[in-house]
Amino acid sequence: MLSQYLYISTAPSLSREEVDSILASSARNNPARGVTGLLLYNGRNFLQLLEGGEAELVDLMVRITHDPRHTGVSMLEHRKVEQRACSDWAMKRIMISESVENRREALDTDLPENLDTQIRKIIMNFAVLN
Numbered sequence: 327m328l329s330q331y332l333y334i335s336t337a338p339s340l341s342r343e344e345v346d347s348i349l350a351s352s353a354r355n356n357p358a359r360g361v362t363g364l365l366l367y368n369g370r371n372f373l374q375l376l377e378g379g380e381a382e383l384v385d386l387m388v389r390i391t392h393d394p395r396h397t398g399v400s401m402l403e404h405r406k407v408e409q410r411a412c413s414d415w416a417m418k419r420i421m422i423s424e425s426v427e428n429r430r431e432a433l434d435t436d437l438p439e440n441l442d443t444q445i446r447k448i449i450m451n452f453a454v455l456n
């Protein structure tokens with residue numbers, strides 16, 4: 327049985343390089359631990375979906391929660407799932423389009439198809455807030 331975690335956190339004005347370095351850590355560590363997911367950053371907050379075995383995710387969440395690059399990690403969803411939504415992605419960066427009008431459309435293309443409806447809704451709402 328797999329788990330999915332969805333959380334938000336606060337990290338005002340991280341540089342592109344700082345976010346890239348988080349993605350580099352994810353690419354380095356997640357495959358060996360069977361962790362997949364996606365990460366959005368809107369310049370103020372992160373929203374991350376993590377999926378994998380419960381034990382691996384608990385370990386990773388402890389590390390992530392103590393990471394000084396963000397604060398206020400707040401869990402939105404924790405659920406058991408039969409299948410991954412992000413099986414191809416060690417950690418996919420979902421870009422938030424500059425133009426608010428294009429955001430929903432761009433996300434519809436970028437988000438995985440078999441994402442739970444509730445999780446998709448939360449991600450959509452997060453991305454249009456700005």
Ligand SMILES: Cc1cc2nc3c(=O)[nH]c(=O)nc-3n(C[C@H](O)[C@H](O)[C@H](O)COP(=O)(O)O)c2cc1C
Nearest residue numbers: 348351352354355356372374389390393395396417
């Ligand atoms: C928003 C956010 C998301 C993160 N996601 C991951 C992740 O999916 N996998 C991971 O290994 N580290 C992630 N990290 C980084 C960890 O907190 C930690 O710095 C890293 O795992 C340390 O491993 P390293 O020494 O290989 O870089 C994330 C950090 C932040 C701030």
